[in-house]
Amino acid sequence: MNKTERLLAIVLELQRKGVLRAEDLAAIFETSRRTIYRDIQALSEAGVPVVGSPGLGYSLMEGYFLPPVSFTVEEAVVLLIGADFIEQKFDISYGARAQTSQRKIEAILPESVRREATRVRTSIRLLASGEAVNSGQEKEYIETWRQSILEERKVNFYYSKVTSADGDKRDSVRTVAPYGLVLVSGAWILIARCDLRQELRHFRLSRMSNLTVLEDRFKVPSNFNLQDYQPADDRHLCVRIQANHTISDKIKESNNFYMESLEDHQDGLIVTLRVRQIEEILSWVLGWGAEVVVLEPESLRDRVREEAERMLKRY
Structure with missing residues (x-):
């Protein structure tokens, strides 16, 4: 980065962040504080109203805004x-x-x-990853959650969760304090503190209905940062399957969320996955048909066998 580019970048940083110290700017642009001092002097001489506050740092005079810049x-x-x-x-x-x-x-x-x-x-196309593009209902929910997060207001809603491979559902009423929205593999996930569970939980927007924004207010904990948030890993069930070489590439390309490792062996591809419960992986395993065999756990082998018998009876 030459001096002219750095001067423009300094103004943009001050415009974006408000106040920055010389050492902050030096770290951002990988240069010395002495160079930053000279750059600030050059900006002032060029008419840019940079204000220096002892002990605080540099800022732009209130009301100053850099005119539109050109884009590459x-x-x-x-x-x-x-x-x-x-x-x-x-x-x-x-x-x-x-x-x-x-x-x-x-x-x-x-x-x-x-x-x-x-x-x-025109040579690039955005496709929904893992799921269809959001429905109109889900888009409305995004707006509701976005506003409630900004206003720090609790929300009440019905939540439906599939509890078995047969498609059985369990409905519950939840009241939550929403902390943030995350897009994961094409699906919108709400991170919120659940009043019922008294802890942070994850909720798919596609499983919600009857949202009601409440008057109840909340405060996001000062130590919570959505960008740094890592949910506790409670996937304790290890699953291992063996796939025929004929579909090994397709297995690898599927990039299943639960995959931990892939090992090529003479008899086939060994896939190791880690899940919370076998229902999370059962449909995926069944989708490969006779091209895969479950090595462990025995409970998943039993479930696959049961499903195969049920399908055979249907035909």
């Missing part, structure tokens, strides 16, 4: 594809704003950059 083709593509993603996967309100954002970005791009960005963009 790659930067424009990133922004436009990001808007495509928001339009597909978020709620209707954000989807509409994604469209207007696209139009504004395209309007300020030079013709050559816009043409090249369009060419690259």
Whole structure:
């Protein structure tokens, strides 16, 4: 990064974060504090109103905002594809704003950059991973959860959970304090503290109904950070299957969430998975038919055998 690029980047960082110390800027741009001091002096001489506060750091004078900057083709593509993603996967309100954002970005791009960005963009397609694109109902739920998270208001809803391979469901009423939304393999997951369980739980939006935003307020714990959050791993059941070589590539490409390891052997591909209960993996195993055999646990072997017998009776 040359000096001109660094000066622009410093202004953008101050505009984005408000106040930064010289050592913070030095760490960000991998340079010395002395260089940052010279850069701040150069910005001031160029008319950029940088204010230095002893013991606090540097900031931009209130009301100052850097005019629109030019985008490279790659930067424009990133922004436009990001808007495509928001339009597909978020709620209707954000989807509409994604469209207007696209139009504004395209309007300020030079013709050559816009043409090249369009060419690259049309070569990339966003597909839902693992599940179909969100239903209209689910998009409405995203908007409800988004607002309740920002307003720190509890929500009551009905939750339906499949409890067996036969499709049996167990419905319950939950009241939760929502902490955040996460998109996992094409499915939206709510991270929330459940009043019933008195702990953090995960809820699929696709299994919800009858959402009611309550007047009850809550506070997200100061030590909770959604970006750093790692759920406790309670997948204690080890599953091992052997797959014929004819489908080993397909098994690898399936990228099943529960997979832990893949080992090529003379007799086939050995797949090790770790789950909470066998129902989580039963349908996936059955989907490969006679091309796979369960090595362990015996309980899963029994369930596969039972399902095969039930299918045989149907035919």
